[in-house]
Amino acid sequence: MSLLRGFAGVFLVAVAGGLAVGAVYGSKDGLLMGVFLLAGGLLVVTAVHLLARGRHAAGSLDRQFAAGVCVSVGLVVLAVLCVALLMFISAHDAYTMGVLLVAAGVLIAYSVRVLAGGVMTDIEMVRDGLRAVGDGRRDLVLRTGGRDELAQLADSANLMTAQLAASEAERDAAEGARRDLVAAVSHDLRTPLTSLRLLVDAIEDDVVDPADRRRYLEQMSFHLRSLSGLIDDLFELSRIEAGDIEWSMQQVRLDELVEESVEAMRAQAVAKRIRVATHVPDGLATPRANPEKLQRVLFNLIQNAIRHTPA
Secondary structure, three states: OOHHHHHHHHHHHHHHHHHHHHHHHOHHHHHHHHHHHHHHHHHHHHHHHHHHHOHHHHOOHHHHHHHHHHHHHHHHHHHHHHHHHHOOOOHHHHHHHHHHHHHHHHHHHHHHHHHHHHHHHHHHHHHHHHHHHHOOOOOOOOOOOOOOHHHHHHHHHHHHHHHHHHHHHHHHHHHHHHHHHHHHHHHHOHHHHHHHHHHHHHHHOOOOOHHHHHHHHHHHHHHHHHHHHHHHHHOOHHHHHOOOOOOOOEEOOHHHHHHHHHHHOHHHHHHOOOOOOOOOOOOOOOOEEOHHHHHHHHHHHHHHHHHHOOO
16 A cells, blocks of 8 residues: 555544544544644654565565564554643643553554464465475475465466476476487397498498399398388487377288388398298288387397397
8 A cells, every 4th residue: 555545544544533523522632633643643654655666685584574563553552642632631640541451452462463474374385395396306395284375376386386496397308208219219220220330341342142132232222211111210319209190000911011021130140051931821911000119119120030040
């Protein structure tokens, strides 16, 4: 509330008080009461607004509440005592009224202190919880036990923590998928590179007849396509980080895929003097799969078999 609104409120209270007293005891007493109420009210409102502007110097909210209550109650007690003395009340009555006002002020300060203590407890709980979230905790749930604005703040903090945990889980999953893809591609690059090296060596050494040369060239072309597919997989990293991973699925002829894979690995088998052959039963079902990824699995199986089979 602005200072001008506070002054306006004091003026309305002074006018209302003066009219109420004037209606019972006459216009003179009503005017005097209005002046006293206006003077005391302006003093209290001014002091409270000055305290509000400099409240940060008090430090914690607990101290700010205490300072505000003490100043407000003290000024009210002082204003009432001044009014009582100016109205020529006896010393006995003024002293008694002062004691009653001080006692009332103490009770008011205690009541405000108790109420503010609950608010401060909730504020400290939210503060400590947010610090814990900043330190890495994601399982923390803030509960104030109320339905006020602090409870809404705690609910918002809980929602933020849950969203942050979900975002970090997605990031970790994408990072794990990226590492797995890089490791898989790095491993699978060895198969076509090894076959290409053996095929190129055989052609350079001129140890194959024209018919085998043509077959070797076809196998080299096949392995180059495999390399191209692996390189394309590396470009999927950006899609993985965006969480957009889709593989093209189609009906796969397993007999053709197995024969093609074995033929592509034949150069490695020949280099180790190992005979490879295919035996595919008739009438196999055609599963729906990604042919490139399925063929990569076959390459790894065949390569492991060649590597661990004695010549």
